[in-house]
Amino acid sequence: MDFIKNNLAKINTTLPEHVTLVAVSKTKPVSDIQEAYDAGHRVFGENKIQEMVSKYDELPKDIQWHMIGHLQRNKVKYMAHFVDLIHGVDSFKTLVEIDKQAKKHNRVIRCLLQARIAKEETKFGLPFNEIEEILASEELAQLENVKVVGFMGMATFTHDKEVLQEEFSSLKTFFDQQKNTNTELTILSMGMSGDYQLAIENGSTMIRVGSSIFGARNYII
Template identity: 55%
Template sequence: MVNKEKYRAIIAELNPTKTTLVAVSKLKPAEDVKALYDLGQKDFGENYVQELVEKQAQLPSDIRWHFIGHLQSNKVKYIAPFVHLIHGVDSFGLLKEINKQAAKHNKVIPCLLQIHIAEEETKYGLDEKEAIELMEMFTAQQTQLANVRIDGLMGMASFSEDEEKVRAEFRNLKALFHILKQSYFLASDQFNTLSMGMSGDYNLAIEEGSTLVRIGSLLFGNR
């Protein structure tokens, strides 16, 4: 069940900073997505390839679909025809596969590099050194990677009640964002997305410079 009042309240909060809302609709039925779409929401995030493909076929064609889960290289081909933004690029190999599949559709697929900023153990996300190494490889091979674009960074803070800890992790991500912007995108305006903040910490993320928040449970209820 969609919480329409909460949606309107969040949009009102995000408008002053022009922060983009991605409504995370994983494990929710297509009719819930449509209910939010009818209120004006266009950006939706999904974590599972099969579910995303099924919903994309059922719902309006002007929805901007974000893939926000861990993406395996062998699944890229299924979402390449329509995906708006891939949030979780955590290896150069995945970036090359996205480029390969995008080329088949004669399109450019925008991506975000996933950075590991939380203290919790996770398999996914680059550290600062790995992010710089990936950018070096990308820059060196940019002519062969014309069908993929790096638009910014994504990171998830620790699941913690400690606001200062969460803020510090967001600040670390923003600092890396500026380092990469200065080093690799100074002459370009494409590297402009900083995706951080979810249902529990989006207010802090916005205060720390997020340009895009991913909110699910506040809008759709618990899964």
């Protein structure tokens, strides 16, 4: 009966205070999110904007919604009035669109730049040098309704801890270097159900956990 509540409690007891747990609720029904909410959790992540919008409409308004999936620019407008943090920004054009839509709602939307750290070709993200160029650009400074507050990285889908360690630590090193010149960088989003403990050991301040909270996902094909 208290499956989700117990899973949340178990994970929370292992987390350092500085680490934020994003409960990844994609494909899960509103009832599951409500159960997690009733257990005290407030931060939820979705990877499809339409799904997140419909859940936002049905659920309590003090939930912080994070967009964690690959972002299509033409759909930003549907979530600009409520999204709390966008994890997967991988182009300057996307930042421009987020700024444009946020302005319509008189909001500043926090964003993470997605770094490409995985060896897999399918993973989205920017190489470190392109992230540096965006952060240093005058064009970014002109976007008043967007705030880049950190980085997100998705590691290779593997059980090889050495590979994961290398990928996580490379992003942490880069994050620390950039923080020296940009005090707004406070969030490093790394780690999911299978590897979040290793990610935290390597400096993650935000983890994205789904199946360890809600159970295995049922994908509708």
